[in-house]
Amino acid sequence: MHSDIVNNISTITNRIKQACVRSGRNEAGVQLLLATKTVPAERIRIALEAGYTLIAENRVQELKEKYEALQTTPHENHFIGHLQTNKIKDLLKYNVTCLQSLDRWALAEKLHQRLLPEHRQMEVLVQVNTSGEESKFGIAPEHVLDLVARVSRLGTLKIKGLMTIGILSGENGKVRQCFRLLKSLQQQIMDAAMPGVIMDTLSMGMSGDLETAIEEGATMVRVGTAVFGQRPTTDGYYWNESVTVYE
Numbered sequence: 236m237h238s239d240i241v242n243n244i245s246t247i248t249n250r251i252k253q254a255c256v257r258s259g260r261n262e263a264g265v266q267l268l269l270a271t272k273t274v275p276a277e278r279i280r281i282a283l284e285a286g287y288t289l290i291a292e293n294r295v296q297e298l299k300e301k302y303e304a305l306q307t308t309p310h311e312n313h314f315i316g317h318l319q320t321n322k323i324k325d326l327l328k329y330n331v332t333c334l335q336s337l338d339r340w341a342l343a344e345k346l347h348q349r350l351l352p353e354h355r356q357m358e359v360l361v362q363v364n365t366s367g368e369e370s371k372f373g374i375a376p377e378h379v380l381d382l383v384a385r386v387s388r389l390g391t392l393k394i395k396g397l398m399t400i401g402i403l404s405g406e407n408g409k410v411r412q413c414f415r416l417l418k419s420l421q422q423q424i425m426d427a428a429m430p431g432v433i434m435d436t437l438s439m440g441m442s443g444d445l446e447t448a449i450e451e452g453a454t455m456v457r458v459g460t461a462v463f464g465q466r467p468t469t470d471g472y473y474w475n476e477s478v479t480v481y482e
């Protein structure tokens with residue numbers, strides 16, 4: 236249905252607005268990114284045509300499958316999934332402007348090796364595992380500063396900020412801790428004043444916890460389910476280390 240998506244987005248933009256009002260923030264400071272994993276291109280296009288043009292996939296295969304169908308509808312692609320180094324070459328074909336899931340030096344190094352000969356740069360966010368859950372991707376908080384410093388010296392990857400997936404917990408306090416940790420890491424990196432490092436993006440908050448994320452300083456929320464409906468696959472399929480062998 237056409238209208239369900241547009242209605243859902245307006246519900247989300249209202250939630251964003253309310254959270255901004257409550258926390259004394261300007262709503263222009265919070266971008267909405269649509270997480271489109273498992274969503275068919277026709278349904279994504281409805282959102283794009285309604286003016287919500289920042290979208291992201293989790294798997295290179297899905298990016299590839301929907302690429303042609305969406306090519307004629309202006310939009311911007313980010314990538315928010317775990318990226319295996321053997322998929323980098325493919326990823327670079329599809330105009331992804333920002334990789335939000337940079338989580339290890341080996342990935343940065345391989346991206347650099349591909350980008351350098353093409354004289355290309357790519358924006359990245361460093362994904363941090365703020366929940367301490369073994370099953371989640373992202374670099375451990377204590378290693379973030381070091382990774383940012385090393386990546387900043389490459390020149391091909393432009394660091395714009397940090398990304399995290401908060402703990403999936405019914406307890407609001409626990410997810411809030413995750414977002415606070417990301418905010419404090421952002422501050423530590425800013426204090427270190429590394430050349431070439433911009434730290435203005437905090438990508439945190441999803442369908443279930445975007446208000447908390449905004450209260451804690453999110454500049455971008457990533458929303459899937461609340462716009463497109465429930466997904467047929469569980470998130471573990473995208474998020475857990477154990478399933479990457481099937482990619």
Ligand SMILES: *Cc1c(COP(=O)(O)O)cnc(C)c1O
Pocket residue numbers: 270272293315316400441442443457458459460461473
């Ligand atoms: C799927 C996904 C989202 C969106 O989650 P919803 O709960 O469906 O809003 C956000 N970020 C990442 C990294 C995701 O994989």
